[in-house]
Amino acid sequence: MTIAPEFTTTREPLLDDAQLVVDDVSRTFPSPDGGVVQALVGANLRVRRGEFISLIGPSGCGKSTLFNLIAGLDEPTAGSILMDGIERNGQQGLVGYMLQKDLLLPWRTVLDNVVLGLEISGVKRSDAYEIAKPLLETYGLGSFMHRYPRQLSGGMKQRAALLRTILFNRDVILLDEPFGALDAQTREHMQEWLLDLWDDFKKTVLFVTHDIDEAIYLSDRVFVMSARPGRIVAEIPITLDRPRHPSIVTSDEFIALKTTARGYLNNAHRVDGHIVVED
Amino acid sequence: MTGTTSPAQTAASVVAPGTAESLARLGELRLTTVFTPRRRRVTKEPSGWWVNALRIGVVVAIFAYWEIGATVGWIDTFFWSKPSAIWNTALIALGNGDLFVNAGFTFTSTIAGFLIGVIGGVGIGLSFWWSRTYALVAEPMVIAFEAMPKLALAPIIVLVLGIGISSKIAMATALVIVIQILNTYAAVRSVDSDLTTMVSSLGASKWQVFRKVVVPSVLPWVISSLRVAIGLALTGAVVGEYIGSKEGLGRMIQYAGSTYDIALIWVGVFTLALLSAVLYLGVTLLERWLLKGVARVN
Numbered sequence: 001m002t003i004a005p006e007f008t009t010t011r012e013p014l015l016d017d018a019q020l021v022v023d024d025v026s027r028t029f030p031s032p033d034g035g036v037v038q039a040l041v042g043a044n045l046r047v048r049r050g051e052f053i054s055l056i057g058p059s060g061c062g063k064s065t066l067f068n069l070i071a072g073l074d075e076p077t078a079g080s081i082l083m084d085g086i087e088r089n090g091q092q093g094l095v096g097y098m099l100q101k102d103l104l105l106p107w108r109t110v111l112d113n114v115v116l117g118l119e120i121s122g123v124k125r126s127d128a129y130e131i132a133k134p135l136l137e138t139y140g141l142g143s144f145m146h147r148y149p150r151q152l153s154g155g156m157k158q159r160a161a162l163l164r165t166i167l168f169n170r171d172v173i174l175l176d177e178p179f180g181a182l183d184a185q186t187r188e189h190m191q192e193w194l195l196d197l198w199d200d201f202k203k204t205v206l207f208v209t210h211d212i213d214e215a216i217y218l219s220d221r222v223f224v225m226s227a228r229p230g231r232i233v234a235e236i237p238i239t240l241d242r243p244r245h246p247s248i249v250t251s252d253e254f255i256a257l258k259t260t261a262r263g264y265l266n267n268a269h270r271v272d273g274h275i276v277v278e279d
Numbered sequence: 280m281t282g283t284t285s286p287a288q289t290a291a292s293v294v295a296p297g298t299a300e301s302l303a304r305l306g307e308l309r310l311t312t313v314f315t316p317r318r319r320r321v322t323k324e325p326s327g328w329w330v331n332a333l334r335i336g337v338v339v340a341i342f343a344y345w346e347i348g349a350t351v352g353w354i355d356t357f358f359w360s361k362p363s364a365i366w367n368t369a370l371i372a373l374g375n376g377d378l379f380v381n382a383g384f385t386f387t388s389t390i391a392g393f394l395i396g397v398i399g400g401v402g403i404g405l406s407f408w409w410s411r412t413y414a415l416v417a418e419p420m421v422i423a424f425e426a427m428p429k430l431a432l433a434p435i436i437v438l439v440l441g442i443g444i445s446s447k448i449a450m451a452t453a454l455v456i457v458i459q460i461l462n463t464y465a466a467v468r469s470v471d472s473d474l475t476t477m478v479s480s481l482g483a484s485k486w487q488v489f490r491k492v493v494v495p496s497v498l499p500w501v502i503s504s505l506r507v508a509i510g511l512a513l514t515g516a517v518v519g520e521y522i523g524s525k526e527g528l529g530r531m532i533q534y535a536g537s538t539y540d541i542a543l544i545w546v547g548v549f550t551l552a553l554l555s556a557v558l559y560l561g562v563t564l565l566e567r568w569l570l571k572g573v574a575r576v577n
Contacts, residue, residue, distance in 0.1 A: 105491070
């Protein structure tokens with residue numbers, strides 16, 4: 001049994017271009033039996049402007065907890081979330097957040113769904129439409145803009161949800177397993193599409209996935225998390241050149257990275273020497 | 280990996296004893312049980328005119344039996360009257376305008392009670408979304424009020440509000456509002472919390488979450504409860520008239536009963552049935568129109 005080198009997420013000196021800093025953040029919940037569940041312990045992340053970061057790990061490793069904290073939907077028990085150097089614990093509306101479920105409002109058309117963020121920030125609907133329509137055309141939803149979500153395929157719904165997140169117009173976007181429910185082929189298209197968007201809009205992306213290939217293919221850095229307690233156990237810099245062609249997944253470099261990631265991840269799945277079976 | 284490998288895993292080709300037994304039994308069953316492939320019977324939808332002809336036929340048969348039975352003497356006309364007598368009474372009631380006045384009175388109180396009950400009930404139900412404490416305090420009271428037979432309140436309501444139209448409206452409202460509160464509250468609780476989370480993550484205020492997620496989610500529930508509500512409103516109005524009133528179909532039936540005018544009772548009952556059918560149809564059309572409107576507005 002190989003033991004992963006002990007990885008500690010230490011507080012590095014603040015990077016000048018760090019847009020998002022997760023500083024020693026912990027979150028505990030009271031458990032039903034009266035104790036506490038440590039959902040996330042001492043997480044440290046420094047994300048540069050325009051960087052693409054992936055988080056991989058087993059269920060219950062605190063990925064979603066971390067995202068909820070960054071999105072301000074929940075507050076850390078210890079530590080702080082900083083954006084552009086300012087503490088933002090529990091403040092909503094500062095990042096774009098997209099979940100695995102498309103969460104499109106079923107009574108709104110695609111167009112009305114994607115402008116929701118703009119609408120909430122007080123932009124007039126007609127102005128929001130003017131902004132959204134060309135984008136819908138460019139990113140493959142032009143002919144679907146007056147359809148309702150129930151009339152769309154899973155991939156199209158996720159596109160709409162992602163465009164809604166982009167149109168919300170924040171620098172940082174959090175994507176929580178956005179392609180988790182899609183079939184392999186659609187997923188591949190969506191990855192390409194996401195990279196295009198990322199290129200065009202220069203967003204800082206935090207991406208959660210179960211899929212090692214997806215994480216490596218998309219990211220600049222991959223963070224591996226482990227469960228019970230949820231913590232970040234490893235950081236893997238992805239040195240592959242961009243733009244990346246889908247065929248890169250068969251290259252030696254890619255496979256080496258994958259092996260490394262798998263090694264960390266297998267350790268992450270072990271708790272006290274037992275293999276934890278999840279999902 | 281190697282440290283945790285058990286003997287069972289090393290001899291992967293040997294099936295565990297329990298499994299082997301199960302496999303053997305399944306094999307036996309395959310040999311002994313006989314499977315008959317079945318064809319699913321496709322039931323043909325009967326044609327429309329045939330169904331309608333049957334419906335009319337049944338109604339005509341009942342009335343014919345009633346009329347003939349009453350004439351021959353199988354049916355006691357003192358208690359049951361007969362269709363021809365009822366028809367004559369109806370013509371008289373139509374001729375002197377009584378029927379229109381009474382039906383109009385009942386119609387008005389039903390509609391008023393329906394509107395007040397629905398709007399009030401939906402408003403109160405939606406208000407529960409704003410405060411958990413308030414909802415928890417109010418909920419058992421609403422349920423207690425729902426459990427209580429509200430028709431038992433009719434004498435008090437008539438005493439307090441008098442024998443005019445307001446007591447009938449109050450009865451209709453009482454029946455409708457409780458159901459509407461409970462229904463709307465159930466709808467509010469079933470609003471997808473992921474949707475509200477998503478909208479909050481876009482920086483929405485509580486009011487924006489309410490307007491953009493809660494109200495549109497609740498609307499279909501409200502619309503589909505309108506048909507139940509109109510029936511309850513009619514019941515409330517008629518019971519109010521039974522207790523004490525100067526007008527209305529309920530009052531007409533009650534009066535006819537006390538004077539042994541069985542034919543007039545039937546006229547009242549049939550008019551009520553007709554009125555309720557008209558109201559039901561009206562609400563169904565309203566429902567369709569509202570659903571279309573909801574789709575368009577949002």
